[in-house]
Amino acid sequence: MIKSSFVKTTWTLRPVNSxxxxxxxxxxxxxxLKPGYLRGFCCFLSFSPNSLFGMxxxxxxxxxxxxKDLLDKYTLKANDVILAEDKHKALFDELVKKFKVEYHxxxxxxxxxxxxxxxxxxxxxxxxxxxxxxKDKFGEILKQKAEEAHIDAHYYEQDEEPTGTCAACITGxxxxxxxxxxxxxxxxxxxHLDLEENWKLVEKAKVYYIAGFFLTVSLESILKxxxxxxxxxxxxxxxxxxxxxxxxFKDNLMQVMPYVDVLFGNETExxxxxxxxDFETKDxxxxxxxxxxxxxxxxKRQRIVVLTQGKEETVMALGFLSELVQEKPLDQxxxxxxxxxxxxxxxxxxxxxxxxxxx
Numbered sequence: 001m002i003k004s005s006f007v008k009t010t011w012t013l014r015p016v017n018s019x020x021x022x023x024x025x026x027x028x029x030x031x032x033l034k035p036g037y038l039r040g041f042c043c044f045l046s047f048s049p050n051s052l053f054g055m056x057x058x059x060x061x062x063x064x065x066x067x068k069d070l071l072d073k074y075t076l077k078a079n080d081v082i083l084a085e086d087k088h089k090a091l092f093d094e095l096v097k098k099f100k101v102e103y104h105x106x107x108x109x110x111x112x113x114x115x116x117x118x119x120x121x122x123x124x125x126x127x128x129x130x131x132x133x134x135k136d137k138f139g140e141i142l143k144q145k146a147e148e149a150h151i152d153a154h155y156y157e158q159d160e161e162p163t164g165t166c167a168a169c170i171t172g173x174x175x176x177x178x179x180x181x182x183x184x185x186x187x188x189x190x191x192h193l194d195l196e197e198n199w200k201l202v203e204k205a206k207v208y209y210i211a212g213f214f215l216t217v218s219l220e221s222i223l224k225x226x227x228x229x230x231x232x233x234x235x236x237x238x239x240x241x242x243x244x245x246x247x248x249f250k251d252n253l254m255q256v257m258p259y260v261d262v263l264f265g266n267e268t269e270x271x272x273x274x275x276x277x278d279f280e281t282k283d284x285x286x287x288x289x290x291x292x293x294x295x296x297x298x299x300k301r302q303r304i305v306v307l308t309q310g311k312e313e314t315v316m317a318l319g320f321l322s323e324l325v326q327e328k329p330l331d332q333x334x335x336x337x338x339x340x341x342x343x344x345x346x347x348x349x350x351x352x353x354x355x356x357x358x359x
Contacts, residue, residue, distance in 0.1 A: 049125040050152060052116060053205035055193075055221060056109025056214045057184035058131035058155065060142040061350070062092060063168040064099040076169060076176045084167075084180035091178060092138075092165050104351060105145040105153075106166055107131065107184065108211040108241060111350040114149045115340060118352050124150035128201050132156045132187040138163040139183075154201065156192035158183065187214075189221040206234050212241030215252040226259035230298040240265035243272035250276050258297045267309045288315045 071078060074091050084091070095101055105114060113127035120126050129146065133139040133155045142163055146153035164184035169176040192198055208229050210222055229236035238260045240246060245253060246269065257263075265273065267284055274287045277294075281287060288305045296303055307315045339358045344350060 047120060047123060047126055049123055050128045050201055050204040051206050052113065052127040053130075053202055053208045053225070054109045054113040054127060054210065055130040055187075055208075055225065056211050057107045057164060057181060057217065058105070058110050058129070058133055058142060058146075058153070059107040059164040059166045059179065059181070059184060060138045060145070061102075061104040061106035061166050061168060062095055063102040063104065063170065064095050065170045066095070066099055068171065070094070070098075071169065071171065071176060074178075076178065078171050078174040078176060081177040082179070084178050088167075088178050088180070091167055092180065095167055095169075103141050103145055105142055105149055105151065106350060107164070108213055108239070109209065110146070110151070110153075112209055112211070113151055114146075114350065115344070115352070117150050119336060119340060119356055119358070121355060125152040127151050128205060129153045130156070130187075130192065130198070132158065132183050132185075132192075134161055134163040134183040135159045136162050138165055152201075154192075154198060156187055158186055161186050185217055187218045187221065189218055189224065193218075193221045193224060202228060207237065208234065209237040209239075211239045212245040212249075212253065215245060215249045215256070219252045219255065222256055223259075226256055229261075230259045233298060233300050235261050235301070237262040237264065239263075240269040240273055243269055245269075246273040246276045258295050260296075260303060261298070261301045262304045262306065263291055264306050265308075267307060267312075270307045284309065284315050 070076075074088055076082075082088075105111075110129050110131065113129050117124070117127050129151050131153075133142055135157050139155070139157065139162075143153065143155065161183040162180075164182045165180050167176075167178040167180075169178070193202070202225060208225055210225070214222060226236050228234075236259050238256060240253075240263070270284060270287045270291075271282060273291065274281060277290070279287055279290045281290070284307055288307050292303050292305045294303070305315075309315070336358055340352075340356065343352055343356070
């Protein structure tokens, strides 16, 4: 059972179990799409194709149960997350050739869109996704897997870099993740987002979600989408994604922040963000309130800040709850998030059964 309490404008909700932040945010977005959930905030959105828009770094997840010899060959730790170096480039093809692999459409934002679609079920293609891939076999597989997940993916395809991949090397209860961003770093606003047929898909959306990782790739693309959302009173969501975003891409982050209606993060990301913004507090509730109070362009919407803390309480800072919610919709959003995460965290990769069992 979720336990909630109010402290001024901060709401805390206690999860049933531990969960992944990415799952949390994707299901909150899915719940926000339900009619009547956030009265005056989501304008009674109905389910329709392309209602939810995501833009980010697409990766093809390549998952395999491997042996210690493979880990040793590529100097991998059994339980770790790293970016691929030159010595790891052959790993991806070796996995495919020597082990039984599973392929899944991956990457932080694409996973969020994928889980949201899973929770929504019908109609298909509620979520649109933009990102960059290569013109290669992994790119073709990624397009197929996105289609199987009922995502309306429109990739910018180029031949300078290969499709981004993430190898998940499973040994026992451990997994070693090796990510090769490659083409994911090559997204071009003028060659994809600005095209008329693509921009029409952006205009169709009512809710926008982008992970902070994409701030390192195409700030100008994020700003164009964020300004469109703000000017049309639509919902724009951003995830802090990782501490290094707040540290080393602070200027990019703060250019986008005035357009953010819903800000997501976990406790580590929040602490780094607070330090970089000179909030002078380590208290998670105070951080949420200070982030909520940062300058905002669209004053028709009060910013919501959602900070997860693993198995500990989830903290949310809101402006005026009485104007935003009806029938405790945020309780329902977080309950959905906890359900989804409890399903996915027990599985390999961002995978799930055919249908959710959530009411």
